[in-house]
Structures are given as structure tokens and as C-alpha cells.
Amino acid sequence: MERFATPTYLLPEQVFEDGTPTESATPLAWAHAAYIILYNLINALSSNKKGII
Numbered sequence: 001m002e003r004f005a006t007p008t009y010l011l012p013e014q015v016f017e018d019g020t021p022t023e024s025a026t027p028l029a030w031a032h033a034a035y036i037i038l039y040n041l042i043n044a045l046s047s048n049k050k051g052i053i
């Protein structure tokens with residue numbers, strides 16, 4: 001997800017097939033929230049912490 005961020009580190013709602021952001025619906029708070037949830041989930045799974053998920 002990080003590679004799709006804009007130069008100001010905003011996450012777009014949509015990305016074209018070639019990987020460029022549409023920038024028509026940026027910024028969106030839910031996109032940043034989804035990134036944080038995904039980031040925390042990956043960290044929890046990689047560190048084998050139980051009871052997090």
C-alpha cells in the first residue's frame with residue numbers, strides 16, 4: 001500500500017492498473033485506517049502474539 005501513496009503520503013481510494021493513483025478521492029480517512037489495521041495485523045501475526053486477533 002505504501003508504494004501507492006501520493007508524494008504527500010496520502011492513500012488514494014483507487015489506483016489505475018499501472019499503479020498510478022487516481023487522486024480524485026484523496027485523502028480518505030478510511031484508507032488510512034485500513035492501512036493501520038493491516039499493518040498491526042501483520043505485525044501481530046509475524047511476532048506470534050496470541051489474543052491480539
